[in-house]
Amino acid sequence: MPGTDPALGAQVVVVSAHLDGYGHGEPVNGDSLYNGAFDDAAYVATLIRLAEARGGHGFRRSVLFAAFTGEEKGLLGATWFTRHPTVPKANLAADINLDQLRPLFPLKILTMHALNDTTLGATARAVAQGMGIEIRPDMEPDRHLLERADHWPFLKIGVPATGFVFGYDPGTEAERRYRQWYAIRYHRPQDDMTQPIDFQAARDFNLFFYRFTAAVADDAQRPAFLPDSPLKP
Numbered sequence: 001m002p003g004t005d006p007a008l009g010a011q012v013v014v015v016s017a018h019l020d021g022y023g024h025g026e027p028v029n030g031d032s033l034y035n036g037a038f039d040d041a042a043y044v045a046t047l048i049r050l051a052e053a054r055g056g057h058g059f060r061r062s063v064l065f066a067a068f069t070g071e072e073k074g075l076l077g078a079t080w081f082t083r084h085p086t087v088p089k090a091n092l093a094a095d096i097n098l099d100q101l102r103p104l105f106p107l108k109i110l111t112m113h114a115l116n117d118t119t120l121g122a123t124a125r126a127v128a129q130g131m132g133i134e135i136r137p138d139m140e141p142d143r144h145l146l147e148r149a150d151h152w153p154f155l156k157i158g159v160p161a162t163g164f165v166f167g168y169d170p171g172t173e174a175e176r177r178y179r180q181w182y183a184i185r186y187h188r189p190q191d192d193m194t195q196p197i198d199f200q201a202a203r204d205f206n207l208f209f210y211r212f213t214a215a216v217a218d219d220a221q222r223p224a225f226l227p228d229s230p231l232k233p
Contacts, residue, residue: 001051003217005060011093012062013217015050016078016150017043018071018099022187031189038181038191040071043098046206050213059217061093068150071099072187078150082157094120094216094223095161097151098209102166102181103202105174109134109167110208113146117229118160120216127212131204136167158233160223166201 003009021036035041044067051065064087070076085092110128115121115137125135138145145165146152154161168174177196185191216223225232 001054001056001058001063001065003060003062004058008060008220008222009058009062010091011222012064012087012091013059013093013213014064014066014095014154015047015213016066016068016095016097017047018069018077018150019044019067020069020072020077022072025189028189033192034187034189035192037193037195038102038185039187040099042202043101046098046209049206050210053210059214060219061217062087063213063217071150075148075150075153078153082153082159089157092154092159094118095151095154095159096120096209096213096216097149097154097161097163099149099163100145100165101205102178103198103205104166104177104181104196105168105198105201107133107166107198107201107204107208108174109136109169110205111136111138111165111167113138113149113151113163113165114155114161114229114231117155117226117231118162119221119224119226120160120162123215123219123223124162124212127208127215131208131211133204133208134167138165139167155231158225160225164205166205 018040022034024032068077128135149163151161151163
């Protein structure tokens with residue numbers, strides 16, 4: 001989606017999700033189709049919806065819609081793209097990646113990857129504040145979620161990038177639902193459209209994503225790494 005600003009239009013904000021899953025595999029309760037509804041088909045659809053909603057009317061910066069494959073095999077598609085970008089590497093301003101999202105409970109908290117590493121964190125907090133959403137850093141860094149999604153190859157080549165996870169407070173019903181999802185649906189056939197979905201939470205996240213993308217793509221200042229970030233190139 002070409003940018004509209006003569007001074008900023010050459011800069012490119014990538015919005016990404018992954019479209020690979022596991023296809024047919026070992027049956028679980030008689031079901032052998034690993035659908036990947038939340039991981040990650042729903043968010044490929046979110047990218048499509050953003051493109052439809054804009055109707056070809058761009059932001060100040062250009063926006064590149066990327067649906068990567070090979071994520072489940074080791075971030076292969078995103079890694080290939082960052083090594084062979086379809087636009088000049090110097091023009092890549094940011095990547096906003098959609099993965100690891102589970103609208104299973106009301107959206108009150110978002111964990112943000114690389115929150116304190118780039119200026120994207122402050123932008124996200126400004127957008128979220130007006131929506132009653134708290135932005136938090138990863139409270140379980142030992143799970144290495146930062147390195148397990150398609151924003152990671154962008155960070156490795158020096159492009160500010162981020163992704164989000166629905167957050168929760170310990171000991172709450174939200175945590176119970178989150179843990180249960182991983183126990184019975186993660187990378188299983190049960191990640192399908194019969195599972196419980198909080199459609200209001202899904203709507204709230206999509207709205208946040210649209211506003212956040214607009215804020216990044218329209219900001220006069222290009223996203224940048226913070227001086228103290230260990231990821232700073």
